[in-house]
Amino acid sequence: MQYTPLMPQLKIAVLGSGKGSNFRAILSAIMAGHLRVTPVLAASDVADAGILTLADNLGIPTTAIHEPKYRTRLSTEVESGLVEQLQASGADLIVLAGYMRLVKAPLLEAFPRRIINIHPSLLPAFPGLEAWKQALAAGVKTTGCTVHFVDSGMDTGEIIAQSEVQVLPGDTAETLHARIQEAEHRLYPEVLVRFAKQGIF
Ligand code: GRF
Numbered sequence: 420m421q422y423t424p425l426m427p428q429l430k431i432a433v434l435g436s437g438k439g440s441n442f443r444a445i446l447s448a449i450m451a452g453h454l455r456v457t458p459v460l461a462a463s464d465v466a467d468a469g470i471l472t473l474a475d476n477l478g479i480p481t482t483a484i485h486e487p488k489y490r491t492r493l494s495t496e497v498e499s500g501l502v503e504q505l506q507a508s509g510a511d512l513i514v515l516a517g518y519m520r521l522v523k524a525p526l527l528e529a530f531p532r533r534i535i536n537i538h539p540s541l542l543p544a545f546p547g548l549e550a551w552k553q554a555l556a557a558g559v560k561t562t563g564c565t566v567h568f569v570d571s572g573m574d575t576g577e578i579i580a581q582s583e584v585q586v587l588p589g590d591t592a593e594t595l596h597a598r599i600q601e602a603e604h605r606l607y608p609e610v611l612v613r614f615a616k617q618g619i620f
Contacts, residue, residue, distance in 0.1 A: 432510035437517035439469025460508040484546035534569040546574035
């Protein structure tokens, strides 16, 4: 007889501002039985963000973030309020999936080494916005996507995993971005599978 210790299932909260295709890929991996994590909260600073609809449809709690003052970050008060909700949700890991603001001290201090992000380039190359367009403009032959821990910089945190995507002759910003997103949809669930099985170090 083999004894398998019971590991409590990792609880994730997802933060996003966009269409939510990475969250969809994570949910698909959970529903297919490949990924054993529990999504406990979806939060967005955009009222009609895809991740809120996806979560609503599955009965996952959601929260809307209202930031009246800033566009590229949350004010300390608003981010502290978000931290309270994330802590109340019991989330072990905060998964940024297209969250378009910098993360500041309240969130970083509440979840040290427990916030991850996916970025559409092979970091440290092409941090910031529209990284696939930066890659095309630079004329590189290979780009890709990166999952990394989040720190106070823009796409500067420790790299966890990367996946390469070749730039093909005739690629446009749209075709390249679409292939990078396909790679993202494989890589993000893979990283979560690893964390769920081995813990986060
Ligand atoms: C992804 O391309 C990710 O790399 C970047 O934001 C985008 C989010 O897309 N950080 P989606 O909302 O998951 O579809």
